[in-house]
Amino acid sequence: MIYNHFSIILPLISALILGGCASLGGEKAQQAQQPEANAHKVAETPTRPFTGDTLYDLLLAEFAGKRNRADVALGNYLKQAHETRDPQVVERATFIARYLGAHQATLDASMLWSEIEPANPVPRELAAIELIRFGKLDDAMEQIDLLIASDGRMNFEFLLQATRSANRETRQQILAKLQDYSKTIDDDKLWFAIGSLEAMDGNHKLAIKDFDRALNTTPNYSGAILARAQSLIALNRLDEAMSYLSKQTEKFPENKRLGIVYARYLMQQGQLEAAQQQFFNLSQNFPNDGDLVLSLALLSWENKRQDEAKDYFRQLLEMGHRVDESNIYLARIAVSEKQLDEAGKYFQQVRIGPHYAVAQIQLALLWQQTGDLQKAFDTLDQAADSMPKERDQFILAKSEILANDQQLEEAIEELDRGLSSSPDNTNMLYARAMMKEQQEDFEGMEADLRQVLELQPDNSAALNALGYTFANRNRRLSEAWELIERAYTLNPEDPAIIDSMGWIKYRMGETQVALDYLRKAYEAFEDQEIAAHLGEVLWVSGEREEAAIIWRNALEKNPNSQVLKDVIERFNPKSL
Structure with missing residues (x-):
């Protein structure tokens, strides 16, 4: 700013x-x-x-x-x-x-x-x-x-800022000039710049040699160490790169930048325990660095070490660093431990700012969980008064709480009020469409989704919701296919959209293709509705034993699932 x-x-x-x-x-x-x-x-x-x-x-x-x-x-x-x-x-x-x-x-x-x-x-x-x-x-x-x-x-390293956006011909000309300089000048930043230009053009073996020349002059040159590791990775020598970084961080424990990048590489490789240990080592060398403590706290959370995570977040509170984020995480940990009163206290400590809306919404959902809806609504209303620019978020949260309490009419009325002042809010339009679908107001649902798509033609969620509604009602299948196919093109990894692809293919009579999509969706996300769809298509295809197994397993995980009970009632009622 x-x-x-x-x-x-x-x-x-x-x-x-x-x-x-x-x-x-x-x-x-x-x-x-x-x-x-x-x-x-x-x-x-x-x-x-x-x-x-x-x-x-x-x-x-x-x-x-x-x-x-x-x-x-x-x-x-x-x-x-x-x-x-x-x-x-x-x-x-x-x-x-x-x-x-x-x-x-x-x-x-x-x-x-x-x-x-x-x-x-x-x-x-x-x-x-x-x-x-x-x-x-x-x-x-x-x-x-x-x-x-x-x-x-x-400062030859400084020169690289311009070359990153230059075309290959310009980079080659600069590289040739720098190589001429290297005949009479032995400078660590010059060798680093030469190696970087070579790496930009994919000549990583040459780049490694020039990074080594820079390191011969300045062994703790973190830029050259990291660039050398990146070139090793580019050459598919990942194990060698990680071993090299490990040795360099041990050799130069005072180099914070190097240690942090190595820890992040470990995280990218899924080695969260090793990453946590690396951040711990860094925090011992730099005890006043709050960002290192935050990294330790988040990794402890990811590694399901909640007691350690709490200690680190409390340490951040004592340091006065990332206070609001720490309060939110401490609240979430308390919720996971069923300490709802303690969670509420942490959420209430979050100050007005970038994290305030999230904290107040989660606090309201916490009051809902305890059964105190009025307290939830009061929390959201007070938050909206404190942050009027975020009012739409609080309206959405209020409507969600009402819908979860089976007060669909009131939830829709809340969204109506929000849309009267923010008619182009696609989140509220989408939420209202989903609630109208629950009321079987399909015309109203379609109108809201059409408005979303008018504002955001590439909104894959709206495309999928509208297409799936048509497919599920076995109507306008050609249009349903076009809508779902567009959604799939935009977001091919979304299990809900993959499920819709399978469901529309089933409705169109392409059973085997439908099974391929539905299996893929269920592998990605074992959702009760996907299980119901996959089981139905398997059943009508003659794979009744597999269908029964899928339904039974899904019902064990979701014993109150009406969608599963309905499909089993239609095809295999004796198994209920």
Whole structure:
């Protein structure tokens, strides 16, 4: 958010008025904007007062940034950069432009900056990046040549930012130039840049050799270590990559970035226990890092170590880090342990902000679970008053609670009220359609789903729901097939849609194809309705023993399932 980027400067306005641009931004602000900005010492510019017009433009720019008008801030800074040629004004204009992704403005300001401070490597690096983006490769290389000729230290890794979006021909030209430099320069970042460019073009064996050259110079170079591991993975040498990362993290336990990436690789491989141990090791080295504690808490939760998870989430509360998320997880753990009062207390601790709506909805569902519907409704109403922009979410939750309590009329009325002020809310339209289906108001259901599809033509859930309704009623089968097929094309892994594909094929008389889809759906998700469908098609196909087994197993898991009881009653009532 732009607010934080610009708010650094405002406490320094009084100093700026008294001292001119030498005070602008402060040393810490400059370091935060660009890590390399202070890598090269340049001659200090004498402090001088600004004219009234200049001061007005700069103050206007700062206040514009504070009010999220970055365009005004950038325009004023660029104007004053050219008028004053003050190095710090030019520098700030450059970094504002770069922050906003204004490439032409970044190039303009960085070229001016390098003209004013020719010995400073930062503006030349920025200019080179932008020149590459604009396809001016010769001009970009000229900037690098000037850096090297003036004994400037080129940040070759920084150069890669522009090449990632360049075409292959441009990358090849840059690679050739960097390889020429490597004949006379032995620099870890140069070798890393060469290896990265080779990896981008799929030459991973060459890339590994160049990453090793970078590591020979700087053994703890985390970028090169990780890039080497990625190239090993690209060569299908996964075990070797994981072994390499394991050794490197043991060798450099103080390298937090390396340790975190290794832990994430372990998670991707499903090695959650090993990942948890890795995060634990990191947390011992960095005890004040709340994000590491959060990772440990979440992995403990995933690994079903609830006592450990609770300890870590409570530790986060003590640290004052990720407090709202920690309260939500502690509440969920309490719910799983049937400690509903304790869960309610944690949900109530979540403050107004990005997690508030989720916490209040879950709190309302908790009150429903205890049988206190009025308390659930009061919770949602109060939440809607606190966060009016999220009112639609709370209306949906209220209607769901009513529907779960078999108060369908009241649930639909709640959605009617919500849709009166938000007529294009597709979630409410879909929810109302499903409730109308339960009331066998198929015309009303179709109208709502048609409206959803008018607003979102590729809404696979709405396509599937409408198509399945037609198929289930054995009506308009051709249209049902078109709707379900579209849904399947959009979302072929959804078990509900796969089930619909099987069901419409069954209705169309293609029994064997139907069985293929229904088996696939049931393998993905052992749902009672899918079991009912699969059993029915098996039964009419003559596979009655298998059908009976599927129905019996499903009924054991869902003893109150009406859909299963109905299908068994029709085909095999003696088994009930």
